[in-house]
Amino acid sequence: MKATIIIGLACCFAIMSMGMSSPLPEDQTTPRPFLNLEGGGGGQRGDGFHINVQGRENVWTSDNKRHEVDLYGKYGQHYGGPGGTSPARHEFGTIYTYRFPNF
Secondary structure, rough: HHHHHHHHHHHHHHHHHHOOOOOOOOOOOOOOOEEEEEEEEEEOOOOOOOEEEEEEEOOOOEOOOEEEEEEEEEEEEEEOOOOOOOOOOEEEEEEEEEEEOOO
């Protein structure tokens, strides 16, 4: 039951992320996806299923484009298989980026 709910939520996030990409900076030609999804089972029946969901979004950029702050979040869990269901892994935080000037 839990696996069905998690997989359903992951599909919903995937569908939402298709229409929610970030605006393109001048130096990029392809959009960066709002949400990255990974999932898959083992090579044989009974190996279980692993799901990862992660997202990253820019929240501030300085006027000169050298300073940038992003927020990110991740969730991962393995269901079933020989090792059983693992505890959920949650991660969230901020990323600060500084771009050095070209001399």
